[in-house]
Amino acid sequence: MNWRAVAAIYRFEMTRFFRTLFQSFISPVISTSLYFVVFGAAIGSRIDTVEGVDYGAFIVPGLIMLSVMTQSLSNGAFGIYFPKFVGTIYELLSAPVNFLEIVMGYVGAAATKALFIGVVILGTASLFVDLTIQHPLAMLLFLVLTCLSFALFGFIIGIWAKNFEQLQLVPLLVVTPLVFLGGSFYSVSMLPPVWQTITMFNPVLYLISGFRWAFFGMADVPVGVSLLAIAGFFCLCLGIIWWIFRTGWRIRS
């Protein structure tokens, strides 16, 4: 294992993050505050509680997941797309590193950034609502696994994308709708029966549900299923990346 290479990639990616630390910090704070104003104050005043949880608190896990998923996805995608775009990918291809080391460096950094943003949102949210986390370790596990698997998914998109439009396409057209329709801001039980069934096919539902369970001990689907779903997604992404590096698809001519 070339650990120094992993560390070099990780450090290089994190410097980019620290260069723009202020933006990285301020934008989630502002957007979270806006969500609380809109959902918490305007809608929350009409919905008191969801299954016994105050609506303001109820949306926190979904809010964190929404940002963490989109952030790890776009960071993971951009991290590997940028070297392709500016041409520095030649260095990765000609260095004594294997796919796992490259992935660990880039995905590790992308996940760290998303994790940081998740924590910032959690902190901001706790200023608006009273939050008690029933299963803190499980919460952390779900958060970290989500960051990692979505950063991996982003990495695949970054390799697949041939231009900036494609880079934006999947997050915009696929992930954002799935997150919104995956019970970020409501419980599935609040939907009509037909939509409840349809929602069960949304993979994001399992992640948000498991994450919410860690906060309040209540979930739309059993927590074990949630954990399996995220572990499965993680392995699937890793498998695809392994195949990409084995065949050199879109990276090695």
Next chain:
Amino acid sequence: MTMVEISGVKKRYEGGFEALRGVDLMIKEGEILALLGPNGAGKTTLISAVCGITLPTEGTIRVGGHDVVTDYRAARDLIGLVPQEINLEPFEKVINTVRFTRGLFGKARNDALIEDVLRKLSLWDKRDSAVKELSGGMKRRVLIAKALAHEPRVLFLDEPTAGVDVELRRDMWEVVAELKRQGVTIILTTHYIEEAEAIADRVGVINRGQILLVEEKDALMARLGQKELRIDLSDPLDAVPPSLEEFDLTLTEDRQRLVYTYHSGAERTGIGRLMAAVASAGLKVRDVSTAQNSLEDIFVGLVAEQEEEDAA
């Protein structure tokens, strides 16, 4: 010892274009090989195949005895690459991008070495500048610094002086000379013949994905040093007069020109004696001219030969 061993390497792209058509090339440890060829000859593809950027369709490549595909870690450990395009992360500081390369190659942090490399390339003062603030020539220096940051034993320079100012060219040749003293093997591609002449030990000519010739530069230069003195006569001759026999002259078909071959580097070219002998033989001279064989001529000749072969 052979440092780089390329045998039977072919590269066929999807769509059928053959960038390399069976390349065999041995590069000795510590030598400087200049690979000359026109644009699109396959120089960059060949380098890319050695460095792991492109996978060859056929053939094997070994660096330091390690196969570049099956034993890529050991092979790539030895290789430094300065690409032709200026591929750099624009927002990063110079020193960070150079350190990054060293880390990527699994080497422990070594600030003294990085400082030394940056100083030699006159980049030390710019170490904290973002890459995008640098001029084109400076960026090229950064690329060289990156390649040297992990102390390679084989260095590939892909058209390093294309569009580069005189100062950088001189600095770079100095760096190359020092690396050679340290025993580093250097392969450089260029389409400037003067560059090959100035620093190479051996010169290879590549065109259309094939190596046409690899020769010691000195041998090549000796061939290049040959000059011809052409003496055009007013009246045609039947044969070279016996008094001029010692000069080994040739008479052209139109019988109006005598050609004398000599070495321009020789102490005595014999031109003075020849001219005196021509005068005393009573020949009327209409004009005199000289012509030199250049690497360009050899190159053009080789390429033309290959094209004839391809057509046949």
